Amino acid sequence: MDTSYHVIGLMSGTSLDGLDIAHCRFTYKSKNWIYEILHTNTLAYSDTLIDQLQGAETASAVELVALDHAFGRFIGQKVQEFVQQHVIQPDFVASHGHTIFHQPDKHISLQLGHGAYIAAHAKLPVVCDFRTLDIALGGQGAPLVPIGDELLFSAYDYCINLGGIANVSYPQNGKRLAFDISACNMLLNRLANSVGKPYDHNGELARSGSLDATLLEALNAPAYFAAPAPKSLGKEWVLEHSLKSVDAGKAPVADRLHTVCRHVAQQIQQALPLLHEGQHRVLLTGGGAFNLYLVEQIQEQLGPKYKVEVPEPEVVAFKEALIFAFLGVLRWRGEHNCLSSVTGATQSNVGGAVYLC
Structure with a gap:
């Protein structure tokens, strides 16, 4: 029997050109994965949000936590609007977040956009935080794609x-x-x-x-x-x-x-x-x-x-959002989505935190 998943993948890159949203269908058929990109959008960030994300690395601890939650709320609201616009019922959301710190030699990699806030405002389950387990296992936490x-x-x-x-x-x-x-x-x-x-x-x-x-x-x-x-x-x-x-x-x-x-x-x-x-x-x-x-x-x-x-x-534009949706599928299935041959971790792993809503 073929197994299919409808997932919204989210990517916010270092170039700060906006939030990429991709609604994808993944079908496991004859031991192969087939993908379809069904709906997409890139939401440009406001000047205020760009300034906040650019300045996050020098923010206080309290400001950083507040931004993490606020950005998660923003993402969740935009996902809910996207779902309503296209009249779709995805199984869950998979979000990379926006990277503020990536210093794996110090066991640090932080992506803003808290999954709990995305789930609460999108009203959908969320898979996120794909890097932390790999870093805990001695890896770089990247690349994930x-x-x-x-x-x-x-x-x-x-x-x-x-x-x-x-x-x-x-x-x-x-x-x-x-x-x-x-x-x-x-x-x-x-x-x-x-x-x-x-x-x-x-x-x-x-x-x-x-x-x-x-x-x-x-x-x-x-x-x-x-x-x-x-x-x-x-x-x-x-x-x-x-x-x-x-x-x-x-x-x-x-x-x-x-x-x-x-x-x-x-x-x-x-x-x-x-x-x-x-x-x-x-x-x-x-x-x-x-x-x-x-x-x-x-x-x-x-x-x-x-x-x-x-x-x-x-x-070209949505491959990373597509693949983060796919990483979410692998996490959902309990299958490896982070390769030790890539990151240098002690073992390949099933990365990602799950928030159910």
Whole structure:
């Protein structure tokens, strides 16, 4: 008998471009998972909420708890509105939350948007807090998406998400490997914002610029890039390294955008080993996959042995929300949704707290 789940997946990324909501159906058939994306929406954050989330890392303990609850209430209300708008009855909600701290070496990873408040205001069960158990088991708590890549997108050799931070996952020697590659949209959007644009549409500004060799050398310098996996990046690292270099640059914004695209493409090229004979399929998703110049740079750096593929816009924009919905399904079923081969934990685990309402 086929087993199906209707789930709302939620993702709030480091680029702060809004709350991604995806209503998905997952069907387990003939020992394979099949997904469908049924309804989607991205809710832009108000300037006030952006300021609160950006400032959360320096907030007092009381302010941080209050924001955690308030953001959970906001998410729950938006989910309830989404449910009413589309006249749907999902089984539950799976929420990643918004990352404020990610310092796994200190056993810290905090995502705001408390599950109890989401459940209370969405009036639905909620699965959330996917990272904590893995960190308690000695892992990085990230990346989390690779199990979804393995079970939903196995046709591709590599799955790369070009979000605020770019990451990759791929199979090797019977295991799934994954790690964060470099900062991506956190840098590109910062530069675009500095000239009054929400983002660099199609990478047009970057295309018009020239390479700043000094900035490229600074961006490529951190030891992280040569370090072996498992490894992951947080906003704190990006602020201290990549963003500091970008902000210190004296070249015009177009030149710095151009250079960041080259940096991201070079780091992707270094991160992808040859897995087999023949051409390798590379799936690109996340907001950066809409940046045509960045996609071209990635293909150029990788060369003809790799075929870069950008899927339909809905998958590009909502793949992470889709996969967090799927992580919720695995948690609901009591099956592993976090891989020790990816995170370095002592064992693969069933991550996620459940709030029933």
